[in-house]
Amino acid sequence: MIELVAKRAGMAAITLFGVAVVVFVLLRVAPGDPIAMMIGPGATAEDIVRLRASYGLDQSLFNQFWIWLGSLVQGDFGTSISRRVGVGQLLLERLPATIELAIMALLVAIVLGGFIAIIGTLWRRHWSVGAVDGVNGLLLAIPEFVWALALVLVLGVALPVLPLSGRINPSLPTDFKTGFYLLEALLTLRFDLALDLARHMAMPVLALALPLAGIIARVLREALGEAMMQDYVTLARVKGMSELRLILSEAMRNAVGPTLALTGVQFTFLIGGTVIVEKIFSYPGLGNMAIDAVINRDFPLIQGLVLMFGVIFILINLIVDFAVVAFNPRLRHG
Amino acid sequence: MSPLLSIDNLSAVSRRDGKPILRNVSLHVDSGTIHGLVGESGAGKSTISKIILGIVSGGVVVTSGSVMLGANDLVRMPEREKRVLIGSQMALIPQDPLTALNPGRRIGDQLTDSLRMWKGMGHKAAWARGLELLDHVAIRDPQRVMGLFPHHLSGGMRQRVLIAAAFAIEPKLLIADEPTTALDATVQKQVLQLLKRLQAEHGTAVVFVTHDLGVVAQICDAVTLLFQGKVMEQGTAETIFNTPSHAYTRALLAASPRYDDPAAGLNPIDDAVIAACRAEVAQFDGAQHA
Ligand SMILES: Nc1ncnc2c1ncn2[C@@H]1O[C@H](COP(=O)(O)OP(=O)(O)O)[C@@H](O)[C@H]1O
Ligand SMILES: [Mg+2]
Numbered sequence: 087m088i089e090l091v092a093k094r095a096g097m098a099a100i101t102l103f104g105v106a107v108v109v110f111v112l113l114r115v116a117p118g119d120p121i122a123m124m125i126g127p128g129a130t131a132e133d134i135v136r137l138r139a140s141y142g143l144d145q146s147l148f149n150q151f152w153i154w155l156g157s158l159v160q161g162d163f164g165t166s167i168s169r170r171v172g173v174g175q176l177l178l179e180r181l182p183a184t185i186e187l188a189i190m191a192l193l194v195a196i197v198l199g200g201f202i203a204i205i206g207t208l209w210r211r212h213w214s215v216g217a218v219d220g221v222n223g224l225l226l227a228i229p230e231f232v233w234a235l236a237l238v239l240v241l242g243v244a245l246p247v248l249p250l251s252g253r254i255n256p257s258l259p260t261d262f263k264t265g266f267y268l269l270e271a272l273l274t275l276r277f278d279l280a281l282d283l284a285r286h287m288a289m290p291v292l293a294l295a296l297p298l299a300g301i302i303a304r305v306l307r308e309a310l311g312e313a314m315m316q317d318y319v320t321l322a323r324v325k326g327m328s329e330l331r332l333i334l335s336e337a338m339r340n341a342v343g344p345t346l347a348l349t350g351v352q353f354t355f356l357i358g359g360t361v362i363v364e365k366i367f368s369y370p371g372l373g374n375m376a377i378d379a380v381i382n383r384d385f386p387l388i389q390g391l392v393l394m395f396g397v398i399f400i401l402i403n404l405i406v407d408f409a410v411v412a413f414n415p416r417l418r419h420g
Numbered sequence: 421m422s423p424l425l426s427i428d429n430l431s432a433v434s435r436r437d438g439k440p441i442l443r444n445v446s447l448h449v450d451s452g453t454i455h456g457l458v459g460e461s462g463a464g465k466s467t468i469s470k471i472i473l474g475i476v477s478g479g480v481v482v483t484s485g486s487v488m489l490g491a492n493d494l495v496r497m498p499e500r501e502k503r504v505l506i507g508s509q510m511a512l513i514p515q516d517p518l519t520a521l522n523p524g525r526r527i528g529d530q531l532t533d534s535l536r537m538w539k540g541m542g543h544k545a546a547w548a549r550g551l552e553l554l555d556h557v558a559i560r561d562p563q564r565v566m567g568l569f570p571h572h573l574s575g576g577m578r579q580r581v582l583i584a585a586a587f588a589i590e591p592k593l594l595i596a597d598e599p600t601t602a603l604d605a606t607v608q609k610q611v612l613q614l615l616k617r618l619q620a621e622h623g624t625a626v627v628f629v630t631h632d633l634g635v636v637a638q639i640c641d642a643v644t645l646l647f648q649g650k651v652m653e654q655g656t657a658e659t660i661f662n663t664p665s666h667a668y669t670r671a672l673l674a675a676s677p678r679y680d681d682p683a684a685g686l687n688p689i690d691d692a693v694i695a696a697c698r699a700e701v702a703q704f705d706g707a708q709h710a
Contacts, residue, residue: 326507
């Protein structure tokens, strides 16, 4: 066990180092200069040289990398060029917002995808399954940013029932102690705040959740259909269990395992999707900040963000691996 | 007294090509007796079992006939009522104990499903009864076995669990579809004895599907011989074994391994007999179409 954990940690460190090298080199090879983005029109050549030196950009690439890595291992992510604040602090401020968004989207996707899969399995011998196929196909075909735009048009503009942007109504008190606003509002029973947060999250959450729901529905339905043909389901049917009960209590527990692994991979894609969706809805998370950072060529911030996303992906994979074991009695009970 | 299970003139065809699967099968099982359903692979034994249990696949269409359990016609009953009737009064001992238990559920839960569903037992009462049931099928340390998952048990153990589960609700009718074919010879014998003992104790009627006449000789009261979905011969076990009237029965008896004399070896069924059976089936089909 300890060996396994050490191995996974080692792998994670190597992966992150690779990510660090790649993003560092790519940023400096790609066109665009952070200093050019920040200077005013009246700046002299000397100003530029001074600025470059102050951010260490006059050093050799190799030196820059070691300096960055050296501070990184001490927990210092450097200073954002465009925001002039510590990158670590910026990341910590934004991370909870993105985590809440992604987890809510994951939950919605699981509930919706699970529901579609169950209905599809229940109706599998009936013509009405065509409706389920249609919905499922639509979810699979349309990417998150198209859902985002469609939702904006329908629920934001045509029938303006949901707020178009932001995380919370600025006129509400935002004296939160943590960055996890929704969780904190729920735990402290401030339901008016929770409702406003939920209304702001609704559209970005849906945009992110719908494509993942399509994938979960497709994979889970496949696995459920497979399980429903097994002998143990037939035997349970003879015991007199209803079709719905067969699906929920006999087939589901054996279908979840195979679905989990893929859901994990797709969840990392969902996190990738937060970048564009947060931007569309001006949701103050990591993804939104990432786009600004790229526009401003804010090297330290981009590097910090990429590493942060790398850590998130590694953690998700780790959780999925454990979850797969947890859902397989053969692995769980030797 | 009318029989517990009455199958009358049951016919079924394949949905795909309309090929007959069952040809006018009639079969009656009295309460408390064991009825052997014998035939080679593909004769339609499992199809009959599945029609009785309401689990026949969509690929098989019942075209005529009735299957009565007491006064209820299982072929024409509304789905929901049928499910309740079958669940509460019938049970199945399946062929392959390795695939018939849910790998993700504890033995105890699977064993006690029907007790909780049809005997109105709460979790605790059902669990206590489950322990007794396991004890009754000679499983040692039932307390521990109840908490295990199927992959912890051997094939023979799993078949015992399945037998215990089948008898849990004291069904009126039990269908055993080749319950010992997947087991080792020694285990086979034990499982058979166990089945016979429980059947006698509970007075359960059993449809015992097998291709092994030796097994039939050991436990069955009555026998139906099936060839390509058509009944070739039917009668008490005594008649079938002592004074078989159909050539197919005699050929099958001659071809069976002699469990009292394994050295006698196997005789293949005579090609001429098979040809005659085929002709009989073809003649039947012709008469149906005319
Ligand atoms: N789902 C199905 N669809 C079409 N034909 C089937 C189906 N199941 C069984 N059959 C056909 O019915 C016949 C009898 O099969 P079965 O009842 O399984 O025989 P047995 O149990 O005696 O070996 C076989 O010819 C088989 O091809
Ligand atoms: Mg069979």
